[in-house]
Amino acid sequence: MAKQARSRRTHELVLDAAAAEFLRHGYPRANLQHVADRTGLTKGALYGHFASKEQLAQALIAQLDEMMEKAGGESEGENEGENEGAGATARERLRALSCALAERIESDVRINAALRLVMDEAHSGSQPPKLLADLRRLATEVVESARSEGALGERPPTAPLADLTAVILVGAYYTAPDLERRGLADRVRDLWDALPASPMSPASPTSPLPYPSGAQAVRETAS
Secondary structure, three states, X not given: OHHHHXXXXXXXXXXXXXXXXXXXXXXXXXXXXXXXXXXXXXXXXXXXXXXXXXHXXXXXXXXXXXXXXXXXXXXXXXXXXXXXXXXOOHHHHHHHHHHHHHHHHHHOHHHHHHHHHHHHXXXXXXXXXXXXXXXXXXXXXXXXXXHXXXXXXXXXXXXXXXXXXXXXXXXXXXXXXXXXXXXXXXXXXXXXXXXXXXHHOOOOOOOOOOXXXXXXXXXXXXX
């Protein structure tokens, strides 16, 4: 039993060490010897836990996917006081969702590293990362929930608001001043707070479209 517990602890240490390595160097330049050195293992012992660099990367990405799967349910509850819950406007709910995700990215080196891995892979591939589709889906669910409760009028369309949520979170991530993304959640809050309230307020049938024309270009580029 003690041996199994020790093996589990080592397994977790390897994941943390790999996350730090991927976060600093990205996948191509990450070195498994550095991961072994961080944990005090030989490279052979490291392979006893993960057979390859790819397996390590996939294990971290799986944790990111799991976080996104859970985020939908958590966005309806309390997230460190950010989520206003039922009765909150779409803006407040989207702000709460993206701030909660930003806090997790900032505080969890594995999630931070996994996000870099999936975004770097997307840059070299032909398909957008699954993360963006998951984030848009969550934001869409939040907006539609607000709409059903009368917290959002018929306009603006849901898609631009979902894309805006992705743009704010991912944009803040990429423009963070350091690899640890310190202050990411605060920067996400500031971006939301800098937006005018009208794009997420109920609109009258005769009012003009309450979002800038550039939002359509953002939606088409991200789709």
